[in-house]
Amino acid sequence: MKSQSSVKTSPGEPxxxxxxxCPAQPDPAxxxxxxxxxxxxxxxxxxxxxxxxxxxAMTGVFVHQFSAGFIMTQISLETAEILTYTVxxxxxGKGYGAVLLKTAMQHAFNKGATRILLEVAPDRKAALGLYRxxxxxxxxxxxxxxxxxxxxxxxFLMETGLGTELxxx
Ligand SMILES: CC(C)(COP(=O)(O)OP(=O)(O)OC[C@H]1O[C@@H](n2cnc3c(N)ncnc32)[C@H](O)[C@@H]1OP(=O)(O)O)[C@@H](O)C(=O)NCCC(=O)NCCS
Numbered sequence: 333m334k335s336q337s338s339v340k341t342s343p344g345e346p347x348x349x350x351x352x353x354c355p356a357q358p359d360p361a362x363x364x365x366x367x368x369x370x371x372x373x374x375x376x377x378x379x380x381x382x383x384x385x386x387x388x389a390m391t392g393v394f395v396h397q398f399s400a401g402f403i404m405t406q407i408s409l410e411t412a413e414i415l416t417y418t419v420x421x422x423x424x425g426k427g428y429g430a431v432l433l434k435t436a437m438q439h440a441f442n443k444g445a446t447r448i449l450l451e452v453a454p455d456r457k458a459a460l461g462l463y464r465x466x467x468x469x470x471x472x473x474x475x476x477x478x479x480x481x482x483x484x485x486x487x488f489l490m491e492t493g494l495g496t497e498l499x500x501x
Contacts, residue, residue, distance in 0.1 A: 474486060
């Protein structure tokens with residue numbers, strides 16, 4: 333049974349940030365709305381409520397969320413993967429994304445994961461910057477991974493180790 337937990341932010345992080353919660357039963361409708369508004373790009377497949385519910389039903393899936401953003405991870409033994417991650421455009425640049433990422437990484441380590449990986453489109457500059465700050469390095473490329481109206485584009489595969497001290501610059 334997944335537990336509900338709340339994570340306090342550290343000094344230096346936005347003082348007005350809401351507590352990030354990890355609900356025992358995340359709400360697919362709420363998360364689907366955030367996903368739709370957070371990924372406005374035509375390259376991103378919107379996860380409607382049904383698709384979101386299916387993702388949430390998978391084994392080892394956790395969501396860390398606040399009112400304007402969330403991160404979803406899947407933990408399988410020693411490996412965690414970021415499945416999706418967004419903050420609403422109106423709330424970006426305030427540090428929420430960094431707090432969500434750190435929280436999910438810490439949680440994955442606490443659950444026994446020793447590495448965490450993800451896929452990201454090369455033009456997602458803000459996300460790439462955060463991932464690099466968090467210690468992620470490129471491990472490969474999936475050619476033509478995302479399909480959109482202007483053709484296909486690649487996905488970078490990235491990964492970092494997890495330890496007692498997060499390597500977040
Ligand atoms: C990635 C995302 C979750 C970050 O959320 P956020 O709340 O803005 O994150 P933060 O405020 O903690 O940090 C944003 C960082 O990106 C930087 N940034 C913003 N726009 C940028 C750009 N176009 N190019 C480079 N860096 C950029 C900011 O300067 C900040 O870095 P800093 O803390 O070193 O100054 C958000 O941009 C988002 O939802 N993007 C669309 C969805 C997405 O790309 N998800 C990840 C897909 S794998």
